[in-house]
Amino acid sequence: MDRRIQKSKQAIMDAFLALMSETDIENITVNKIAELANVNRGTVYLHFLDKYDLLDHCLEEQINRLIDKCAPDSEVTGKFTSKSTLLRVFEYLEQNSGLYSKMLRNRGVPAFRNRLLVVVRESLSRQFDLIASGPNFNKEITVQFLASAVISSFEWWISNSMPYPASVMAEQIWALLDRTMISLPLPNQNSRSVI
Structure with missing residues (x-):
């Protein structure tokens, strides 16, 4: 061009x-x-x-920038995330908080939140394809619940002027995700954690 x-x-x-x-x-x-x-x-x-x-x-463009800047570590490609990937997401949101605050707060832009939700949902879905199975596991419900929680956490953090450092947010969200994944029925019972 x-x-x-x-x-x-x-x-x-x-x-x-x-x-x-x-x-x-x-x-x-x-x-x-x-x-x-x-x-x-x-x-x-x-x-x-x-x-x-x-x-x-x-x-x-903004979603693609976020994805590019926060792509998974090369050693864990194909997995939902790692603590360092999640930290990069929060650091990127922190560095660009003015823009993301506008995108999340503007009444005319629910599409931005929805697009973020789709990205997180797809990542979680791929991860659950790798680690979770069993008759008592409903992937669709679990993915929707966790993706909504992650996006709501991003939104809350940005809307409240980032009351905690990016490192604290990444650590807390990762701990919650890890606890959830530990409790899932796994095809290989020897690996109970995604960390």
Whole structure:
């Protein structure tokens, strides 16, 4: 992609995120986005169908950045996480708390929380495919419960101005996940923990 095109597209996305920090998405217009990005209205429509398409692109970009920055350790690829991976997630959220706070608090952006939930749910589901089985284990319920708990913890932490350091949050969440996984019926009873 031409650098000028990429630059104007990024300016539009940055302007949109800046406006989201000031107001709800319902109050953001394409004119306001174009004005702040220092482009004309037609340039916005050249890149995006409307502000909701722009929102989708911004959400996807932010989720991809989070995933890229917090990818699992190479030695545990394929597993849900490790303490160090979870710590990287909290550190990344901490470093970008302004943006993530906007995304989680803005009434027009439940899609961001839902997309995060899908990412965590998929990771947990893959992990449970590796470690859990048995007639008393309902993977769907367990995955939904744990994913919702993790996302709610992220949301609570960011919304409350991060009352604990990233390291404390990662340690606590990991301990809760580990306790849950220890109690699951495992195909190999010799490995009771994911740590």
